Amino acid sequence: ETGVTQTPRHLVMGMTNKKSLKCEQHLGHNAMYWYKQSAKKPLELMFVYNFKEQTENNSVPSRFSPECPNSSHLFLHLHTLQPEDSALYLCASSPQGNEKLFFGSGTQLSVL
Amino acid sequence: GQQVMQIPQYQHVQEGEDFTTYCNSSTTLSNIQWYKQRPGGHPVFLIQLVKSGEVKKQKRLTFQFGEAKKNSSLHITATQTTDVGTYFCAGLVDNNDMRFGAGTRLTVKP
Numbered sequence: 770e771t772g773v774t775q776t777p778r779h780l781v782m783g784m785t786n787k788k789s790l791k792c793e794q795h796l797g798h799n800a801m802y803w804y805k806q807s808a809k810k811p812l813e814l815m816f817v818y819n820f821k822e823q824t825e826n827n828s829v830p831s832r833f834s835p836e837c838p839n840s841s842h843l844f845l846h847l848h849t850l851q852p853e854d855s856a857l858y859l860c861a862s863s864p865q866g867n868e869k870l871f872f873g874s875g876t877q878l879s880v881l
Numbered sequence: 882g883q884q885v886m887q888i889p890q891y892q893h894v895q896e897g898e899d900f901t902t903y904c905n906s907s908t909t910l911s912n913i914q915w916y917k918q919r920p921g922g923h924p925v926f927l928i929q930l931v932k933s934g935e936v937k938k939q940k941r942l943t944f945q946f947g948e949a950k951k952n953s954s955l956h957i958t959a960t961q962t963t964d965v966g967t968y969f970c971a972g973l974v975d976n977n978d979m980r981f982g983a984g985t986r987l988t989v990k991p
Contacts, residue, residue: 771925811885812924812969812981825977859923867973869914872923 772796775860775873782850783881790845790876792860800866801843803835806857806875818843819866850880885910885972887982895990900957902985904970911973913946913953918984919966927955960989 773794782788794801803815817825818837832854834846843860857877861870887904894900904913912931916924928937930946930953937944943956953972957964967984974980 771923809890809983811983812971814979814981867977867979869926869929870916870924870971871926874923 771871771873773860773862773871773873775858775876777876778874779877779879781879781881782847784850784852786847786850788847790847790858790860790878792843792845792873794841794843794860794862794871794873796862796864796871798862798864798871799840800863800868801837801840802861802863802870803843803845804859804861804872806859812859816845817866824866847878850878852880854878855880885970885980885982887970887985889985890983891986891988893988893990894960896962897959900960900964900987901954902968902970902987903952903954904972904982905952906972906974906980907951908974909950910953911950911975913950913973914971914979915944915953915955916969916971917966918969922966924969957987960987962989962991965989 776791801818805813814827815829816835821837832848836844857875859875860873863870885906914929915927918924928944934948935946941958945954967986969984970982971979
């Protein structure tokens, strides 16, 4: 148990669906991240929030929309995804930006 | 953009053999971190190296950071079946951009 909880663990959605991924951390960290992990590719940083402010958006398509209502919660809203968006989506937190990352268990997403 | 290259992509060893994975960056890194991801699991932080030429050990694991702070290695002595997983390096570029390597997947035959 890393102190970073992600739900759901698995998600199957159609291309016209709207869904949200949730991440919660109980570590008192100030930075939270969304990463995408696809087979045979490096972990791809999607979004970074520091003290609830978005500090990085790595050219992520607008069909992915992050939300950080407070420093303990992070959401990733999904809308009209494509099959190539199927991947493991990992949330992470760190005390400050770019320090040791604590990862959640991830959401395995399949887009049909 | 800047990339951190990691080799090999896969490594299969007999239990008891040694294992090494290497990371290389085209630019100087502020620091480098190493993570392990067990099959079906999530990445777990192992260590961070900051100083040029730094060497750190954790039991059978030895981590090195190159003198130029552009490369790093993780060496496991006498592998065990519990070492199975994918090992990732992550280099911090320009103090605000952490780049992960593609990982080295280690399998160990008992």
